[in-house]
Amino acid sequence: MSWKDVDLQKMHRLFYPQVPVVVTVGLENHVGGMPAIWCMPLSFSPPLVGLGIAPEHETYKMILGARAFGVNWLSLSYAAKVCELGEISGGAYENKLSDVGFTTIKGKRTSQPLLREASAILECELRERHRTGTHELMIGEVVRAAANNWFENYWDFARYDPLLYAGTTSGNLRNWIFISHRGKNVNVALKNQT
Amino acid sequence: MSWKDVDLQKMHRLFYPQVPVVVTVGLENHVGGMPAIWCMPLSFSPPLVGLGIAPEHETYKMILGARAFGVNWLSLSYAAKVCELGEISGGAYENKLSDVGFTTIKGKRTSQPLLREASAILECELRERHRTGTHELMIGEVVRAAANNWFENYWDFARYDPLLYAGTTSGNLRNWIFISHRGKNVNVALKNQT
Numbered sequence: 001m002s003w004k005d006v007d008l009q010k011m012h013r014l015f016y017p018q019v020p021v022v023v024t025v026g027l028e029n030h031v032g033g034m035p036a037i038w039c040m041p042l043s044f045s046p047p048l049v050g051l052g053i054a055p056e057h058e059t060y061k062m063i064l065g066a067r068a069f070g071v072n073w074l075s076l077s078y079a080a081k082v083c084e085l086g087e088i089s090g091g092a093y094e095n096k097l098s099d100v101g102f103t104t105i106k107g108k109r110t111s112q113p114l115l116r117e118a119s120a121i122l123e124c125e126l127r128e129r130h131r132t133g134t135h136e137l138m139i140g141e142v143v144r145a146a147a148n149n150w151f152e153n154y155w156d157f158a159r160y161d162p163l164l165y166a167g168t169t170s171g172n173l174r175n176w177i178f179i180s181h182r183g184k185n186v187n188v189a190l191k192n193q194t
Numbered sequence: 195m196s197w198k199d200v201d202l203q204k205m206h207r208l209f210y211p212q213v214p215v216v217v218t219v220g221l222e223n224h225v226g227g228m229p230a231i232w233c234m235p236l237s238f239s240p241p242l243v244g245l246g247i248a249p250e251h252e253t254y255k256m257i258l259g260a261r262a263f264g265v266n267w268l269s270l271s272y273a274a275k276v277c278e279l280g281e282i283s284g285g286a287y288e289n290k291l292s293d294v295g296f297t298t299i300k301g302k303r304t305s306q307p308l309l310r311e312a313s314a315i316l317e318c319e320l321r322e323r324h325r326t327g328t329h330e331l332m333i334g335e336v337v338r339a340a341a342n343n344w345f346e347n348y349w350d351f352a353r354y355d356p357l358l359y360a361g362t363t364s365g366n367l368r369n370w371i372f373i374s375h376r377g378k379n380v381n382v383a384l385k386n387q388t
Contacts (some may be wrong), residue, residue: 040232155207
């Protein structure tokens with residue numbers, strides 16, 4: 001099958017489906033966070049993760065201040081809440097995470113907020129930053145990892161239904177699209193339709 | 195549901211499932227490549243991707259020499275060939291990619307080898323490198339992206355069945371495990387059973 005060129009501004013969509021995480025952070029009296037798709041491991045030892053994030057985000061500024069952050073994996077049943085987190089800005093919220101219905105608990109190692117509804121979490125300390133074009137790569141050292149009993153050396157995908165982000169639909173009613181490895185897709189309508 | 199701690203050496207598995215790409219590179223008379231799971235976009239403009247790779251790999255050394263590389267997405271039907279690429283080292287092969295049964299063609303912009311069987315490809319020029327623990331993050335600028343007709347602004351997942359890497363089974367017979375969003379998992383036995 002032959003190829004045709006893809007607009008370079010859309011090349012990131014070739015990486016879909018990707019599992020979004022929710023990045024969480026607390027600073028002073030504010031608790032914030034956002035879904036992030038550009039997050040991956042960078043080293044086994046020390047255990048490092050890289051988070052690509054645009055500096056305009058309130059979450060970015062809070063991580064700079066806190067020098068630490070949480071990473072949270074939510075299962076497909078939380079798709080709507082994860083999307084909602086991606087649509088509101090943290091500026092006006094004291095606890096953006098609880099405002100969309102998540103329960104936050106304090107991390108044991110970093111004191112950073114974590115989502116009790118998460119299937120797995122990481123606690124990370126910020127180590128390095130590299131500017132990369134429109135984004136910045138924040139590199140965190142993982143000081144704690146934990147998961148519920150769907151994970152035992154590996155995820156048990158008979159029990160864990162991951163979020164598999166596949167893009168958004170265009171047109172009059174825009175949706176976030178998630179595909180499921182059980183064959184049942186989930187669409188979440190954007191709250192703020194433009 | 196409560197969490198229990200996960201060994202930090204296994205934290206990268208919390209990111210599963212992930213879509214592996216095949217990184218391809220040519221240097222002098224050698225054509226090499228390997229599957230890579232740690233690969234994601236880092237910027238919209240310029241369009242940048244980050245590839246986390248261990249410096250021991252022949253592919254790493256070849257990218258350093260070529261200052262460029264290809265990124266190839268294969269669909270689930272190529273799972274066995276992608277796994278085979280991950281199990282052999284390039285040192286002894288003149289064209290490791292064709293030796294496992296792939297057809298290589300030369301990239302229009304970089305002259306780097308690409309896999310004709312790929313559903314989508316990127317041609318990248320090496321821009322930056324950052325050592326991150328056991329690995330190095332190689333940052334490439336995408337100078338060309340192309341895809342077959344399963345991609346039109348977004349992937350059409352009714353046609354494209356991505357590789358969703360979920361880990362390996364342990365025990366006497368080790369397998370690479372791929373889950374499918376159509377509900378049919380694929381296991382590929384490792385050729386070199388230890």
